Amino acid sequence: MPARKSSSNRSFKVADQIQRDLTELIARELKDPRVGMITLQGVEVTPDYAHAKVYFSVLVGDPQETETALNQAAGFLRNGLFKRLRIHTVPTLHFHFDRTTERAADMNALIAKAVASRSKEES
Numbered sequence: 001m002p003a004r005k006s007s008s009n010r011s012f013k014v015a016d017q018i019q020r021d022l023t024e025l026i027a028r029e030l031k032d033p034r035v036g037m038i039t040l041q042g043v044e045v046t047p048d049y050a051h052a053k054v055y056f057s058v059l060v061g062d063p064q065e066t067e068t069a070l071n072q073a074a075g076f077l078r079n080g081l082f083k084r085l086r087i088h089t090v091p092t093l094h095f096h097f098d099r100t101t102e103r104a105a106d107m108n109a110l111i112a113k114a115v116a117s118r119s120k121e122e123s
Contacts, residue, residue, distance in 0.1 A: 014087060015043040018052055022093075025080040026070075034069035036061025041098045045091055052091035055098040063097040070095035 019040050026035065037059035044053045058066050070077075074093040081090045 011045050011047065011049075014049065014085075015045045015052065017085060018045070018081060018091070019043045019054075021081055021084045022054060022077060025077055029080060030073055030077070032069045032073060034061065034065045035073075036066065038066060041100065049087065049089040049091050052093055054093055054095045056095060057098050057101050067095055067097050 019042065022043070023040050026038065026040075038056045038061070039059060041055040041057055043055070046052070054070075056066070056070070071094070074095065078090055078093050081093075
């Protein structure tokens, strides 16, 4: 059993390193105007390290255009990771827009609206 634990721990470390390196690569080396200000929310690596899902949110720009641009640049970014990572297999990157922060903002707005209407009813 300990081998499995260290294997998943290593997978987490690799995903974390990929996230840090990609953040730097996108900020410094990716010149696509469709990619505005983004935040990488997380990376999930398959057990065989063949694929990595990279979740991002958009601060500035269109989420769909950004996702298309990032996926088109995936080979370029993977090549950049090859130069930085010390692992045998660098995964193929798959970028996905993460709607979590968007949904959280919507939920907060609904809660605020409900609280405001309840306050009006009580007064």
